[in-house]
Amino acid sequence: MTVSTTSHTETNVSGLTLVVLRCAELERSRSFYEALGLTLTPEQHGPGPRHYSARVGETVLELYPDASGSTRGLRLGLRLVDLSAALSRLVEIGAVPRPGSPVTIDDPDGHRLELHSASAG
Secondary structure, three states: OOOOOOOOOOOOOOOOOEEEEEEOOHHHHHHHHHHOOOOOEEEOOOOOOOEEEEEEOOEEEEEEEOOOOOOOOOEEEEEEOOHHHHHHHHHHOOOOOEOOOOEEEEOOOOOEEEEEEHHHO
């Protein structure tokens, strides 16, 4: 195996604009991400499926209905202003955080999230 010595800062890509998660139970996933503190807005583009979107910094996170689980295995890291409050809300809806640094948790569709505290830098 070859290990790259190239810095992660050397790139022509200046930002991430969109992440789409496919969700077997859209409303359950909406509740999960709202418990994290996201403000989700219902959307529908023309005859396309009803879905939800939220802005995370300069990135749009969209939740789309799709029982196939086509994005299962995706890992997503989020920096939260109030990690403790978000974890309390997640536990209230039945989510099971894994302690550590960072805290990890699976959403209802098996997407693994790394939760970081914004105050930790």
